[in-house]
Amino acid sequence: MNIEINGEQVEIPSQCKTMTDLLMHYGLETKILIVELNKQILEKTNHDKTCITVGDRIEIVHFVGGG
């Protein structure tokens, strides 16, 4: 399945059905991060209820050092 993550086109396996699956696929399940799906922030509690569909635009952001 082709989707966009952080501005890049990526092909993800078809067993990645939910946002939780997707985060586990990239090994991010324990990370402190925030997900935006098609410009809407996705609350953490909704990650496993949210299905990924072809063409979704996903932003995965986190906190980095800054002043």
Added chain:
Amino acid sequence: MLKIGSYEFKSRLLLGTGKFPSFEIQKTAVDVSEAQILTFAVRRMNIFEANQPNFLEMLDVSKYTLLPNTAGASTAEEAVRIARLAKASGLCDMIKVEVIGDWKTLLPDPLETLKASEMLLEEGFIVLPYTSDDVLLAKRLQELGVHAIMPGASPIGSGQGIINPLNLSFIIEQAIVPIIVDAGIGSPSDAAFAMELGADAVLLNTAVSGAQNPVKMALAMKLAIEAGRLGFDAGRIPKKRYASASSPMEGNLFL
């Protein structure tokens, strides 16, 4: 105590987390500084390198109040988007509104900053805008209801110190919210000077992270901020044009 919104802090030093030589040095510098508020930026994650260490994950986040910034935004809408993302982490409800209007000087865009602050206040954020040292802008922001104002001492990361102490003192005099001097501080004497002028706190990053010894500088800054605050509370003597002897004139052997 430094009071920002519903929060209270013993420390008057806010520390940025950018550009430290290593996480180990950074962790020690944070400890030594006794800072209770740490700033962070929000950025896209490199999902293909999930194992890269992240400083936030090395911290006991329950010990600190996180102050994410909206750095990278050049419009109010972009700043609001970053602020919402930061808040959705569930780790913070404070936001440093940073809307850059010029990428060479990194000076903030006053109109977009005002607009973003208004939007974020409506959404219930604790709003701390980074501004220039414009006195009237500070006034307009506090009329909006921002929880603190963060005027820059000089351009971000420049280390030029307080280039307009007069404006800064005007901002402080008319303030009804905490004034946190942000950006441009280079040395402990700059930080002490800001506090002597009556600032409520100082936000540092490059001055500490870029020092030859960031840990020593973190301690120096902590002490300078404490000394400057004590000096402000104590009330300095007025400046006089001529000398005023400390030793009595009476009983002088030679007069």
